[in-house]
Amino acid sequence: MLLEVVNIDTYYGDAQALKGVSFNVANSELVTILGANGMGKTTLLKTITGLLKPKAGTIKFYEINIERMSTYDIVAAGVSLAPEGRGLFAEMSVLKNLLLGAYVHRDDKLGNKEMMDNVFELFPILKERQHQAAGTLSGGEAQMLAIGRALMARPKLLMLDEPSVGLAPQIVAHIFNIIKDLNNRGMTIVVAEQNAAMALSIAHRGYVLETGEVSITGEAKALLNDDRVKRVYIGA
Numbered sequence: 677m678l679l680e681v682v683n684i685d686t687y688y689g690d691a692q693a694l695k696g697v698s699f700n701v702a703n704s705e706l707v708t709i710l711g712a713n714g715m716g717k718t719t720l721l722k723t724i725t726g727l728l729k730p731k732a733g734t735i736k737f738y739e740i741n742i743e744r745m746s747t748y749d750i751v752a753a754g755v756s757l758a759p760e761g762r763g764l765f766a767e768m769s770v771l772k773n774l775l776l777g778a779y780v781h782r783d784d785k786l787g788n789k790e791m792m793d794n795v796f797e798l799f800p801i802l803k804e805r806q807h808q809a810a811g812t813l814s815g816g817e818a819q820m821l822a823i824g825r826a827l828m829a830r831p832k833l834l835m836l837d838e839p840s841v842g843l844a845p846q847i848v849a850h851i852f853n854i855i856k857d858l859n860n861r862g863m864t865i866v867v868a869e870q871n872a873a874m875a876l877s878i879a880h881r882g883y884v885l886e887t888g889e890v891s892i893t894g895e896a897k898a899l900l901n902d903d904r905v906k907r908v909y910i911g912a
Contacts, residue, residue, distance in 0.1 A: 677736075678703045678864055679724070679755075679833055684733035684743075686723045693719040694730070695888045701833065701866055706859040708875040708896070709868040710909055711885035717868035718760050720885070721835050725757045726750045737833070752780040754832030760841065760868075762822040766811030770802055770821055773810050777828030788828070795824040798854065816847035823854070834858070835866045840874060852878055872909035876900045884909070 679701040686694040694716050701707045711717050722728045724735055726747035735743040742750050756777075764773055774795060778788045796803035799820040805813060810821060819839055826834055836855065840848040848871065856878040859865050869875040876882055876896045884892040884905065892904060899905050 677701070678705075678738060679866075680734075680736040681720075681724065682734045682736075684720070684723060684730045684735065686719055686728050686730045688719075693888050694723065696733070697885070697888070697890055698733075699883050699890065699893070701864060704859070704862050704864055705881065706856070706865045706867070706879045708872075708879040708882045709866065709885060710870070710872045710875060710882055710899075710905070711868075712870060712909075715885045716888040717885055718837055719888070721757055721759075721837050721866070721868055724750075724835065725755055748780065751829050751831075754830070755835065756826040756829040756831035756833070757835045758819075758822040758826040758837065758839065760837040762818050764810040764813075764818060764821060764825075767809055769807055770810055770813070771806040773821055774802070774806075774825055774828050777825035778830075780829055787830075791828055791830060795827055798827075798858075799824055815843050816851065819843060819847075819851055820854075823851075831863075833864050833866065835868070837868045838870065839867065840869060840871045848874060870909075872905060873900070876905075 677700050682698050684694050684697045685692060697720060709717050723730050726745055730743055734741055737753060737755060774792060781788055801817055802820055802824055813821060839851055852874050855865060867875050876899055879896040882896050882899045883890050
């Protein structure tokens with residue numbers, strides 16, 4: 677198992693945000709974490725990347741416990757996050773934002789150049805816009821930059837937090853096609869998403885978070901046809 681999260685409890689001060697959350701991701705799998713706003717999706721991703729420390733539970737990445745490691749060491753080990761809201765440096769160029777993603781490999785200029793070429797092949801618009809300030813990009817372009825920056829860390833596990841937020845439906849479809857293409861190339865991916873129909877259409881498996889707990893889990897096709905999921909998250 678590439679990633680194994682077992683009985684994680686995470687708090688913000690005295691408020692418990694995650695309650696005994698467990699989930700796992702196999703190599704080359706695409707797993708989605710579903711849930712409405714405030715249900716714990718972002719907290720879970722931040723806990724995996726070390727931005728938040730769990731009070732209980734374990735997180736294993738390639739059988740190595742990472743729940744007490746620094747975020748820098750977790751990224752260096754191969755876990756990369758494109759955060760909710762994208763977190764771009766608006767005044768900096770597209771190119772400099774991408775290079776920041778490669779910080780853990782900053783001494784490997786040749787490897788970073790090769791990865792940059794791969795990102796530009798995946799997102800040709802970023803190559804065209806590389807000298808523009810990131811703040812001048814459209815919403816879809818900014819999301820591509822956030823994903824590209826996460827890829828510059830050369831992850832073994834790519835995590836995306838709400839990649840569809842604020843985007844027009846046709847742009848969402850394009851972004852999700854790119855995510856599926858990355859997975860088809862062998863990239864292991866976790867997508868935290870409110871757009872259940874879109875996320876489940878490309879995922880292998882899914883987990884539903886409700887008030888910090890896993891309430892439903894299963895194969896993506898089964899979840900698409902689950903009455904509870906359809907009623908609450910797909911609007912059917």
